[in-house]
Amino acid sequence: MKEFKVAKLLAYFLLTVSAAFAADNPIWGEGRITNILGYGKADSSGLGPLFTLLQSEYFSTIFLGILIGVPAIYLLHYLVIGPKSFPHGGKKIKIFSLFNRVVHQLAAVSFIVIVPTGFIMVFGSFFGGGEFVRLCKNLHGIFTIVFAIVVIPMFIMWIKDALFKFEDIKWMAIMGGYLSKKQKPIPAGKFNAGQKAWYWVATLGGMTMIITGAMMYLLDFNMSMLTSMTGLSQIDLLRLAAITHNIVGFLVVALFFTHIYMSVFGVKGAINSMIDGHKEEEEVRILHSTYYNKLKKEGKV
Amino acid sequence: MSMSRMKFYCDEARCIQCDGCSIACAEAHQLPVGINRRKVITLNEGVQGKEFSISIACMHCTDAPCEQVCPVDCFYIREDGIVLHDKETCIGCGYCLYACPFGAPQFPRDGAFGIKGAMDKCTMCAGGPEETNSSKERQLYGQNRIAEGKVPMCAAMCSTKALIVGDGESISKIYRQRVTARGHGIQGMPYGWGTAY
Numbered sequence: 469m470k471e472f473k474v475a476k477l478l479a480y481f482l483l484t485v486s487a488a489f490a491a492d493n494p495i496w497g498e499g500r501i502t503n504i505l506g507y508g509k510a511d512s513s514g515l516g517p518l519f520t521l522l523q524s525e526y527f528s529t530i531f532l533g534i535l536i537g538v539p540a541i542y543l544l545h546y547l548v549i550g551p552k553s554f555p556h557g558g559k560k561i562k563i564f565s566l567f568n569r570v571v572h573q574l575a576a577v578s579f580i581v582i583v584p585t586g587f588i589m590v591f592g593s594f595f596g597g598g599e600f601v602r603l604c605k606n607l608h609g610i611f612t613i614v615f616a617i618v619v620i621p622m623f624i625m626w627i628k629d630a631l632f633k634f635e636d637i638k639w640m641a642i643m644g645g646y647l648s649k650k651q652k653p654i655p656a657g658k659f660n661a662g663q664k665a666w667y668w669v670a671t672l673g674g675m676t677m678i679i680t681g682a683m684m685y686l687l688d689f690n691m692s693m694l695t696s697m698t699g700l701s702q703i704d705l706l707r708l709a710a711i712t713h714n715i716v717g718f719l720v721v722a723l724f725f726t727h728i729y730m731s732v733f734g735v736k737g738a739i740n741s742m743i744d745g746h747k748e749e750e751e752v753r754i755l756h757s758t759y760y761n762k763l764k765k766e767g768k769v
Numbered sequence: 770m771s772m773s774r775m776k777f778y779c780d781e782a783r784c785i786q787c788d789g790c791s792i793a794c795a796e797a798h799q800l801p802v803g804i805n806r807r808k809v810i811t812l813n814e815g816v817q818g819k820e821f822s823i824s825i826a827c828m829h830c831t832d833a834p835c836e837q838v839c840p841v842d843c844f845y846i847r848e849d850g851i852v853l854h855d856k857e858t859c860i861g862c863g864y865c866l867y868a869c870p871f872g873a874p875q876f877p878r879d880g881a882f883g884i885k886g887a888m889d890k891c892t893m894c895a896g897g898p899e900e901t902n903s904s905k906e907r908q909l910y911g912q913n914r915i916a917e918g919k920v921p922m923c924a925a926m927c928s929t930k931a932l933i934v935g936d937g938e939s940i941s942k943i944y945r946q947r948v949t950a951r952g953h954g955i956q957g958m959p960y961g962w963g964t965a966y
Contacts, residue, residue, distance in 0.1 A: 495866070496805065496808070496872060496875060500808070500872045501810050503872050504810075504825070504870065504871055504872060505812075507870040507871075508870060516834075516867070516868065516870060517834075519867050520834040520838055520868045523837075523838040523840075523864060523868070524837035524838050528840070589840055589860070590840060591840075592840035592841035592842075592860060592862075593839075593840065593841050593842040595841075596841070596858065597841030597842070597843055597855075597858035597859065597860055598841075598858050598860075601841055601860045602860045602861065605860050605861070605862060609884075684863055685885075687876065687885065703866075703867065703872065706863070706866075706867050707867045710864065710867055
């Protein structure tokens, strides 16, 4: 009997809450009038027509360009200049702790699901929509939870090594030495400028993706804190979220492809450092010379 | 001969905010609670001489922005201008809502995680891509009154005939007659049949 009462109370509570939602629903309730009046007026944000233009004309084309262009550049690099390879079986240096690797691998798993499912949604009409693309949409959201859990620890554990320094300009000037076949020491700390760029895009960009994605997932949830902070109506916030999600998405996938190329193909055996935590001493000496010299000074190698 | 386009028009001088259209729509199509394909909104509420109500739903735009942004291309525009979509192709991403100037697309949430289901909107009582008047069409999109030669439910039920629907030319003809008879804009005083027609 008691359970029944609790269930009844809960049902009443849910009904009241949903009724309240219906009345001041920011999308289909009272907020709808504000949303309609704000569309296309001279003093409006203009985000509605902007989103329509970008999504209908540009986003999928740019994503296609990245999907084909970035791997094409690396294929060319692989064929013309070739990968870097360092003698294996030499001394190894421990680079990444177990904690580093677990956090990284969880992020990796989530990215391996999130990025392709994102592409499938962008090219949804190619896949015919329906059940398959819907499943991808849901996986895209579910695996975001994994990434959301590890993004903060990842941000904290590598921030010190990822701060830009003067030598990063030098690294950029020679494109990290990847344009030459010669193996001479490259100016870079524990992370080179490219890795640092990826760190910032993956963490700050990743958090942006989580927030904008969550906004689109929640859709008509009350975001009054955000609306009063920005002065935008909720529908405009959603439009802004969609635009941001796509544009930051360009960066994330372009650098994600780069990261995969460098770790799997570009530098032979580089991926092992994320598996057993160790890098070849020779690889560190050449590709992360500043870091190597520091370790040497500390007597760690 | 090109077909004329079907249009909704809501006469703000006549709408009495009775909500009959949205209730008739919800009942006719057996919409789930929380989904309102049609809605009556009141503007300038409480401002004397400026307050008026209109009934809004999907406006079946000629250059429908929803159709332009859909990543799975689930929209199609009929020859008579009615904008429809395929719920079995729709993935419930919400982009059509962001593009829509009228906030027409809605997303019933289903499942344990409250995932957005396939989009639902006004079909101008013209069903969807399924076989006309099949039970599947009825279940997914509601009645297909257009196929039966009937006026969409909302306009049929409108007691003041504020909400009218038909081909663009006929609609503008009716509106022109009304304006000639009673003048333009919001009506401050009630008027009788003599003025109305």
